[in-house]
Amino acid sequence: MSLSEIALLVKGDVSGDPDLKISGVSEIQNGKPGTITFLGNPLYGKYLDNTAASAVFVSKKTDLKDHDGIIVTDPQLAMAKTLSVFYPDKKPPGIIHPNTFIHHHAKVGVDVTIDPGTVIESGAIIGDGSWIGPNVFIGANISMGTNCKIYANTVLYHDIVMGDKVIIHAGAVIGSDGYGFVNDSNRQVKIPQVGSVLIGDNVEIGSNSTIDRATIGNTIIGDMCKLDNLVHIAHNVKIGRGCLITAQVGIAGSAEVGDFCTFAGQAGVVPHVRIGDNSIITGKSGVTKSLSGNEIYGGFPARPIKEQHKKDAILIEVSRMRKQLDQLIKG
Amino acid sequence: MSLSEIALLVKGDVSGDPDLKISGVSEIQNGKPGTITFLGNPLYGKYLDNTAASAVFVSKKTDLKDHDGIIVTDPQLAMAKTLSVFYPDKKPPGIIHPNTFIHHHAKVGVDVTIDPGTVIESGAIIGDGSWIGPNVFIGANISMGTNCKIYANTVLYHDIVMGDKVIIHAGAVIGSDGYGFVNDSNRQVKIPQVGSVLIGDNVEIGSNSTIDRATIGNTIIGDMCKLDNLVHIAHNVKIGRGCLITAQVGIAGSAEVGDFCTFAGQAGVVPHVRIGDNSIITGKSGVTKSLSGNEIYGGFPARPIKEQHKKDAILIEVSRMRKQLDQLIKG
Amino acid sequence: MSLSEIALLVKGDVSGDPDLKISGVSEIQNGKPGTITFLGNPLYGKYLDNTAASAVFVSKKTDLKDHDGIIVTDPQLAMAKTLSVFYPDKKPPGIIHPNTFIHHHAKVGVDVTIDPGTVIESGAIIGDGSWIGPNVFIGANISMGTNCKIYANTVLYHDIVMGDKVIIHAGAVIGSDGYGFVNDSNRQVKIPQVGSVLIGDNVEIGSNSTIDRATIGNTIIGDMCKLDNLVHIAHNVKIGRGCLITAQVGIAGSAEVGDFCTFAGQAGVVPHVRIGDNSIITGKSGVTKSLSGNEIYGGFPARPIKEQHKKDAILIEVSRMRKQLDQLIKG
Numbered sequence: 001m002s003l004s005e006i007a008l009l010v011k012g013d014v015s016g017d018p019d020l021k022i023s024g025v026s027e028i029q030n031g032k033p034g035t036i037t038f039l040g041n042p043l044y045g046k047y048l049d050n051t052a053a054s055a056v057f058v059s060k061k062t063d064l065k066d067h068d069g070i071i072v073t074d075p076q077l078a079m080a081k082t083l084s085v086f087y088p089d090k091k092p093p094g095i096i097h098p099n100t101f102i103h104h105h106a107k108v109g110v111d112v113t114i115d116p117g118t119v120i121e122s123g124a125i126i127g128d129g130s131w132i133g134p135n136v137f138i139g140a141n142i143s144m145g146t147n148c149k150i151y152a153n154t155v156l157y158h159d160i161v162m163g164d165k166v167i168i169h170a171g172a173v174i175g176s177d178g179y180g181f182v183n184d185s186n187r188q189v190k191i192p193q194v195g196s197v198l199i200g201d202n203v204e205i206g207s208n209s210t211i212d213r214a215t216i217g218n219t220i221i222g223d224m225c226k227l228d229n230l231v232h233i234a235h236n237v238k239i240g241r242g243c244l245i246t247a248q249v250g251i252a253g254s255a256e257v258g259d260f261c262t263f264a265g266q267a268g269v270v271p272h273v274r275i276g277d278n279s280i281i282t283g284k285s286g287v288t289k290s291l292s293g294n295e296i297y298g299g300f301p302a303r304p305i306k307e308q309h310k311k312d313a314i315l316i317e318v319s320r321m322r323k324q325l326d327q328l329i330k331g
Numbered sequence: 332m333s334l335s336e337i338a339l340l341v342k343g344d345v346s347g348d349p350d351l352k353i354s355g356v357s358e359i360q361n362g363k364p365g366t367i368t369f370l371g372n373p374l375y376g377k378y379l380d381n382t383a384a385s386a387v388f389v390s391k392k393t394d395l396k397d398h399d400g401i402i403v404t405d406p407q408l409a410m411a412k413t414l415s416v417f418y419p420d421k422k423p424p425g426i427i428h429p430n431t432f433i434h435h436h437a438k439v440g441v442d443v444t445i446d447p448g449t450v451i452e453s454g455a456i457i458g459d460g461s462w463i464g465p466n467v468f469i470g471a472n473i474s475m476g477t478n479c480k481i482y483a484n485t486v487l488y489h490d491i492v493m494g495d496k497v498i499i500h501a502g503a504v505i506g507s508d509g510y511g512f513v514n515d516s517n518r519q520v521k522i523p524q525v526g527s528v529l530i531g532d533n534v535e536i537g538s539n540s541t542i543d544r545a546t547i548g549n550t551i552i553g554d555m556c557k558l559d560n561l562v563h564i565a566h567n568v569k570i571g572r573g574c575l576i577t578a579q580v581g582i583a584g585s586a587e588v589g590d591f592c593t594f595a596g597q598a599g600v601v602p603h604v605r606i607g608d609n610s611i612i613t614g615k616s617g618v619t620k621s622l623s624g625n626e627i628y629g630g631f632p633a634r635p636i637k638e639q640h641k642k643d644a645i646l647i648e649v650s651r652m653r654k655q656l657d658q659l660i661k662g
Numbered sequence: 663m664s665l666s667e668i669a670l671l672v673k674g675d676v677s678g679d680p681d682l683k684i685s686g687v688s689e690i691q692n693g694k695p696g697t698i699t700f701l702g703n704p705l706y707g708k709y710l711d712n713t714a715a716s717a718v719f720v721s722k723k724t725d726l727k728d729h730d731g732i733i734v735t736d737p738q739l740a741m742a743k744t745l746s747v748f749y750p751d752k753k754p755p756g757i758i759h760p761n762t763f764i765h766h767h768a769k770v771g772v773d774v775t776i777d778p779g780t781v782i783e784s785g786a787i788i789g790d791g792s793w794i795g796p797n798v799f800i801g802a803n804i805s806m807g808t809n810c811k812i813y814a815n816t817v818l819y820h821d822i823v824m825g826d827k828v829i830i831h832a833g834a835v836i837g838s839d840g841y842g843f844v845n846d847s848n849r850q851v852k853i854p855q856v857g858s859v860l861i862g863d864n865v866e867i868g869s870n871s872t873i874d875r876a877t878i879g880n881t882i883i884g885d886m887c888k889l890d891n892l893v894h895i896a897h898n899v900k901i902g903r904g905c906l907i908t909a910q911v912g913i914a915g916s917a918e919v920g921d922f923c924t925f926a927g928q929a930g931v932v933p934h935v936r937i938g939d940n941s942i943i944t945g946k947s948g949v950t951k952s953l954s955g956n957e958i959y960g961g962f963p964a965r966p967i968k969e970q971h972k973k974d975a976i977l978i979e980v981s982r983m984r985k986q987l988d989q990l991i992k993g
Contacts (some may be wrong), residue, residue, distance in 0.1 A: 025856075027879040027898075043934055076853070077844045083854040083878075099763065101430065101447045101465070116763045117448050117779050117797060119465040119483075134763070134781040135448060135466045135797045135815070137483035137501070151838070152781075152799035152817045153466070155483045155501035155538075170799070170817035170835040171870065173501040173538035176482070179559040179577060182408045186591070188555050188573055190535070191407070192414040194356075204852070207817075207835035207872040208502065208892075210538040210560040210578075216414075217358040224850050228841040229872040229894050230539075230912075232560050232578040232596075236358075242850055246841060247872075247894040248912045248930075250561075250579045250596050260848070265894075265912050266930045266948075268579075268597045268615055272374055284930055284948045284962055286597075286615045300615055314649050318976050318983075321649075321656055325983055328659055328990055432761065432778045432796070448779050450796040450814075466779060466797045468814035468832070484797070486814045486832035486869075504832040504869035507813070510890040510908060513739045517922070519886050519904055521866065522738070523745040525687075539833065541869040541891040541909075547745075548689040561870075563891050563909040563927075567689075581892075581910045581927050599910075599928045599946055603705055617928075617946045631946055645980050652980075652987055659990055 001085070003055055006036065007070045009085065010078035015061055016068030024086050025079060026053050036082060038075040039063055057082075092131040106138075109146065127164065139175065145201065157213060163201035163223065171208040174199070178212040178219075178235025178253065191215060193235060200224065206231060206247070222259070240277065258293055332416070334386055337367065338401045340416065341409035346392055347399030355417050356410060357384050367413060369406040370394055388413075423462040437469075440477070458495065470506065476532065488544060494532035494554065502539040505530070509543040509550075509566020509584065522546055524566060531555065537562060537578065553590070571608065589624055663747070665717055668698065669732045671747065672740035677723055678730030686748050687741060688715050698744060700737040701725055719744075754793040768800075771808070789826065801837065807863065819875060825863035825885065833870040836861070840874040840881075840897020840915065853877055855897060862886065868893060868909070884921070902939065920955055 001009075004018035026035040028044050031053030038057035039048060048056065048065065055068045057075035064071075072078040092113035099116040102108065106120045109128035117135035120126070124138050127146035132138065136150050139158035148166045150156075156168075157175030168174070180191035195214025200223035205211070209231040213219060220238040221227075228247040233239070237251050240259035251257065251269045258277035269275065269287040276293020286300035299308040332340075335349035357366040359375050362384030369388035370379060379387065379396065386399045388406035395402075403409040423444035430447040433439065437451045440459035448466035451457070455469050458477035463469065467481050470489035479497045481487075487499075488506030499505065511522035526545025531554030536542070540562040544550060551569040552558075559578040564570070568582050571590035582588065582600045589608035600606065600618040607624020617631035630639040663671075666680035688697040690706050693715030700719035701710060710718065710727065717730040719737035726733075734740040754775035761778040764770065768782045771790035779797035782788065786800050789808035794800065798812055801820035810828045812818075818830075819837030830836070842853035857876025862885030867873070871893040875881060882900040883889075890909040895901070899913050902921035913919065913931045920939035931937065931949040938955020948962035961970040 025878055030879050041934060074844065074846075077846055077851065080842075080844050080851055080853040083856060087854050087856040089854075097763075099430075099761075101428075116781055117466060119447055134799050135484070135779060137465050151819075153484050153502075153797070153815050153833075157482075157501070169838045170819070171484075171502055171539065171815075171833055171872075173560075176500045176538040176560070179537065179557070180411075181557050181575065182405065182411050184405075184408055186573065188533075188557055188575070189408065189411055191411040192418050192420075194414060194418040202850075206841065207838040207874075208539050208561075208833065208870050210502075212538075212560065216356055217361050226841070226843050226850055228896075229835075229838070229874065230561060230870075230892060234559075234578065242848065244843065244850070247896065247914070248579065248910065252578070252596055265914055265932075266597070266928070270596075270614060272372060283932060283950075288614075311646060314646055315976055317653060318649055318980055321652060322979060322983060324656060324660060325986060325990075328656075329986060430761075432759075448797060450778055466815070468796050484815050484833075488813075488832070502815075502833055502870065504891075507831045507869040507891070510868065510888070511742075512888050512906065513736065513742050515736075515739055517904065519864075519888055519906070520739065520742055522742040523749050523751075525745060525749040539870050539892075541833075543869075543891065547687055548692050561892060565890075565909065579910065583909070583927055597928070601927075601945060603703060619945075645977055648984065649980055652984060655987060655991060659987075 003036075003068060003070065006082055010057070010070065010072050010081050012057070012070040012072035012078060014068075014070055015064055016055070020055060020068050022055060025083050028053065028056070036070075036079075038079040040076040040079070103140075115152075121158065133170070151207075160197045160199070160213075162199045163203065165202050166199055167204040169205060169207040169209075169229070172205050173210045174205070175213045176210060178215050180215050180235065180253075195219070195236070197221075200241070203227075209233075228265075234271070255287075261293075334367075334399060334401065337413055341388070341401065341403050341412050343388070343401040343403035343409060345399075345401055346395055347386070351386060351399050353386060356414055359384065359387070367401075369410040371407040371410070434471075446483075452489065464501070482538075491528045491530070491544075493530045494534065496533045497530055498535040500536060500538040500540075500560070503536050504541045505536070506544045507541060509546050511546050511566065511584075526550070526567070528552075531572070534558075540564075559596075565602070586618075592624075665698075665730060665732065668744055672719070672732065672734050672743050674719070674732040674734035674740060676730075676732055677726055678717070682717060682730050684717060687745055690715065690718070698732075698741075700741040702738040702741070765802075777814075783820065795832070813869075822859045822861070822875075824861045825865065827864045828861055829866040831867060831869040831871075831891070834867050835872045836867070837875045838872060840877050842877050842897065842915075857881070857898070859883075862903070865889075871895075890927075896933070917949075923955075 003020040007014045024035040026032040028037045029047040031051035036055040037053035057078045094111045096114040097116045101119040103122040105122040106124040108126045113131040115134035120138045121140040123141035125143045130148040133152040137155045144162045145164035151170040155173045177193040181188045197219045202224045205227045206229035211233040212235040214236045222241040224242045227245045232250040234253040236254040239257045242260045244262045248266045249263045252271040256274045261279045263281045264283035267281045267285045274290040278294045280296040282298035285302040288301040296305040298305045334351040338345045355366040357363040359368045360378040362382035367386040368384035388409045425442045427445040428447045432450040434453040436453040437455040439457045444462040446465035451469045452471040454472035456474045461479040464483040468486045475493045476495035482501040486504045508524040512519040528550045533555045536558045537560035542564040543566040545567045553572040555573045558576045563581040565584040567585040570588045573591045575593045579597045580594045583602040587605045592610045594612045595614035598612045598616045605621040609625045611627040613629035616633040619632040627636040629636045665682040669676045686697040688694040690699045691709040693713035698717040699715035719740045756773045758776045759778045763781040765784040767784040768786040770788045775793040777796035782800040783802040785803035787805045792810040795814040799817045806824045807826035813832040817835045839855040843850045859881045864886045867889045868891035873895040874897040876898045884903040886904045889907045894912040896915040898916040901919040904922045906924045910928045911925045914933040918936045923941045925943045926945035929943045929947045936952040940956045942958040944960035947964040950963040958967040960967045
């Protein structure tokens, strides 16, 4: 592709040679001749001068210096679009391997690929164009939408409803029993977990993450949510649309999360709280009370980040007070 | 079932129509006609007025207002018992799938179910009535008690001893090598992990949790312990009876935990400490020293929660001191 | 083996009877007659008097009291070497099970063992002497070195390069998509993850850990790194040689870690920072800025442990100031 063709694709403006041939994408610090790279995070500006990449996506023309490039609103988005063209998704072959175990009451759609060792139970529905990797378990009465991608060794318990274009990475477990026990004269009695899990369209779930089924009712993951690896979502949690939940986050039972919230790594949420739309929860924070939303929250207990900073400032304040107090005492 | 029959089951007192027909259980906020719900957490009291459920388990008669219901000591326990009646555990078929790989020196009990793709090694013993899901690995010389339930894609390494009625959720790994290395002139030398894992009766282990085998001796999970998802138990840890260990908790090597302890989410324990009986460790806490027990501990380093609160109070104290000091300085 | 033969093996000095017969290794607190134990951690000194073990590895002769034993520089290292002799690694049989699914364009070396249910895709290379457990997935174009050990239900996505003697424990997932999304007018757009993962020689990876492939370029785990269970390594992370990364640690995207660093349990690292050689990151710490190395860091944000202790000291200082201020106010 020429630089001008890429500019058209990403709705950007060429700076330099519009006919420059680009054959791939590379990292700015390991730039390769003939490829385009991008300057997203300003931290990486230092690599620009010496990059061997032939062109650069930037958001400001001045960043280009004497490189060829394309000016766009969002260089990362431009890179994402360019990658999709140079490395298109491989179409799965649409073949069901003979060494699979598909119950005769399961319903498999058109153009479905199922790899060896996979077990599909009675009443399960696999939507058209879906790809199910090897050694996957799909429990009874699961309803899976179209064009889903379920990687190797994933386990989906019974009675789960999934939308279209859901991606589940390897080793994730969806629909296991919620953690529900009640003490009966020093015996831990298991509360039967008879609810379900609903997963919206365009959801992506990371490797080895776990999402428990509801005790009664539903655990819900809204459309377009993106979960990273080793995330834990407990029973009866309800998550809105477009949330980003990064690695090792845990959300406890019956918590409710609004739309377009972001959770940074290793954050946690206690049971039964509600987190408003557009909340950003910083890394390692612990949400212990309901939060109204549209704000950045941090710390444990999590509070608006401004207050959290105030708390940190107190420590500096104390050493100032120490000096003033010493002067007063000296007289 | 009639309301009076349910009252008999849960040892409660009917308030309202004893002949009311109940056909299931529902959530209070999504109550369904013909079902019984429960008021456990007072947070959910606000849903009582408008619930469409036909009856409610409560602990105080006044909570019922004009609803039919049953008064019990523990509404959550009553609900657990009622769920067990309406949604009884499905009995597995007791069939060993032909596509399984069972060593001729393994010993499989009566009424055992084994699903496709599962591998059972030499010397393993599977107790009567157990159900082994698909694509499970059961290593050599494992001794599994009766009526165990091992979900899909679980991995049990060799030489593990398990009690009766153990439930292991999908993707859990039991008996992998403990994390033991020793530095020998800048080479990390692996310490062979030749010990075992003992798991008591009625233990439940969550999805994708990991329990390592001992270096020498045993890693021990006592009777009736309940582990949530993504929990890590290191080599040579010893856990007493009836402990509740919630999601993403990590307990490091050779730590000892007494009976009936509770760990809230994402708590951690350093190696070699001892935690006394009936300890409650709050979420995200880090236990760095031995704790005597019978108390709630929080923070990092974890201390009795009263002291932890004192630490938080200091921050409020500082701003009061600031004002007083300003007045003194002004004169 | 006699005590003198063991002393030769571990380069130590016998104290007591050199002809004493030793037939195994035991824990000091559960010592068994006829075995040797070791005193590594001084915490365990209290068990020495009553241990039933016949001999003890110690670092100081005086620690032995009246026990037979061997004096060595590092008792733990001596124990590791002795365990390797008494419990040598079992040689896998070198048999490829007929119920495996190996693409005809995969290249399997000499003396390779492959257990049932395992799938190996086109272009994969399995080095000589490697053992692949049951129900493993090995993606296309993976290059695996010699004498690797891949435990049950592990998933390796495509295009990964692994060195020799790599051990991967059960349920680990290597090469899943990095967590990369970019917002395009309230739609989360997936950034294609087209990079790779490089894993050095002698690396060990714990159960259910996850290592993501790079967006572009490589995620790198250096030679001799040892990862514990449930560790998360994000896309484009680069880790040097000989690092120890314990359970439930998370390292976010594009972070760089030097050689011989240690991360204690549940620590976290934000994206794009650089951690210098020989850093020790204490448990539950959160690294938010680059660290120069050769030091112990703790807290959140992580700073040199000396400063972290200073912060804790402030809290004690405040109560002293409170008293002084009260006296001043009283006059």
